[in-house]
Amino acid sequence: MDPQRKRLLFRAHHCGMKENDLLLGRFADHHIETLDEARLAGFEALMVQSDIDILNWVTGKEIPPESVDSQIIAMIRNINNL
DSSP states (O other), X not given: OOHHHHHXXXXXXXXXXXXXXXXHHHHHHHHTTTOOHHXXXXXXXXXXXXXXXXXXXXXXXXXXXXXXXHHHHHHHHXXXXX
């Protein structure tokens, strides 16, 4: 696995909020090796957002801004059955 994917996989499991560790970690476990460059960039951009925003977007409590990759959010929701 390339260094960028390894770093994102680690970060997905160590976000700061246990809820996000579980949601993003499960997504990364299943998809990190198969994401194309655009989706990988979208996931990386998501990882720099605040924990509470990520949680609210993934759980559907708030609508993510257009700057966030909505397909990544949908993939995270799907893998976590949300």
